[in-house]
Amino acid sequence: MLQYFLLINDSNVLEMGEKKVNSTSNFIETLNTIGYRVQSITTQNIIEKKVLNPIDAVILRVRISDLFQWTQKIISIKDVPLIWWCDSYTSDNDECKLNLGIDGMIFPQMEPAKLHWCFQLSANHHQLKTQWKKERQQLLFKLEERKWIEQAKGIISKMKNIPEAEAYDFLRKQAMNDRKRLADVAISIVKVHQLLNE
Template sequence: MQTSLRILVVEADEDRARQIIDALVEAGWSDVHALAQVSGLDRAIRTISPDIVLIDIANPDRDTLEHLSLVSDPKARPVAMFVDQTDDELTRAALNAGVSAYVVDGLTPTRIKSVLETAIARFHVMRQMQSELDAAKRALEDRKTIDRAKGILMRQRGIGEEEAYGLLRRTAMDQGRKVIEVAQALVTAADLLS
């Protein structure tokens, strides 16, 4: 468990916020900040720059979840939300807003440590998956660009696919560039000339 995390707790009830903070400190986290209203989340995130946001709200609504997704940047940090009640639509909306842990039946101090650790772990898994998806998308786009550049060379020079790729590779090595960079330059030039 990482105890050096900066945690932002959003809880309207002052006594309840104190209980949550006490439970966090007891679990080993000492850099804990409290916020009374979700509406101040944007400013608090900019000021405090928390590593994780913990929101305790009895009855979330779609507006709260939309506001959360806009201001909390769930791709930058895990968000754990504790609610007293929900329905399927709100649960989906919370997960679509980037909430890492959505716990129904409220927050109990005895579960806070395990829920936050789960939220952090899920956040890292989701971020890794997103990173891999982005890399796969980039690789696919690069492959398309290289294939397009090969097609241009094949038409212009009357050569085969292997030879076209070899020409791209040699040019890249001669210029100290990546094959994709040479391919992009060729496609851009061909677009300008057509």
């Protein structure tokens, strides 16, 4: 559950005058009233780990042209749900981009119940995205291991003049005897083979 937000305001938007745009202070007051805590800074502030440590999510009130850059900057420090504040000043062009790096979007005139739903959906989207990233990394890791095993099988098969199925059994037995992972034994074999062939 998201509780503590960091609101990053584009300093250029704020310079246009709060009367022209929906007031940040009114929005923060609304969030505080419905049980959320908000810390507000401008884009001129330096974003550090200590600023993001207690934060559950970040609301970005920045122009759409700067949004992806900001999402990348924040994610490099802390991976939290990112929510874009969309109004006439932040969506300053008609270009609709799909890859903005955000988990949700809010509009300053949203009612409290809709803000709750938006924050819940943003948290869920972020959780799914994080899970997909982990699964992708695991699949890439397994694929890389598989490549080493296939190379080692080919080397053993050629050196011992045996079929690849037997080479795989040999590799597996060697890993069991050495009490090592199959991929680690395969990597050692391929690297030694490359070293000897240089």
